[in-house]
Amino acid sequence: MAMPSEQDDASDAEDRRVDEIVRRGPSGAFAVAGFATAIVVAIYFAFYFFAYLPRGAVQ
Template sequence: MINSEHPASADEQALDRAVAEGPHGALTVAGIATVIVVALWLAFYLFVFLPRGALQ
């Protein structure tokens, strides 16, 4: 029957555990990407804008 209750399968229990642990991998990837973008911006600033000097 469609509405019959059944015990949670092993797959559902594993999914519940994974969801409860949170998105650690996604946060790690986002953090690494942010560090790379900031490092590229800082390198661009130091090696391109500063050597040109102040605007006149």
């Protein structure tokens, strides 16, 4: 059976690991969001330059 001090040490180590992961966490989410936004903007410009502009003015 584990002693209470050993459980406290393990709990403290786990808390430190979780804090480190949380501190680094949002950077990956921001990278994915930025990449997705860049793809949407690229698709918009591709549509604009290859589909909208060649049609010219509609009368």
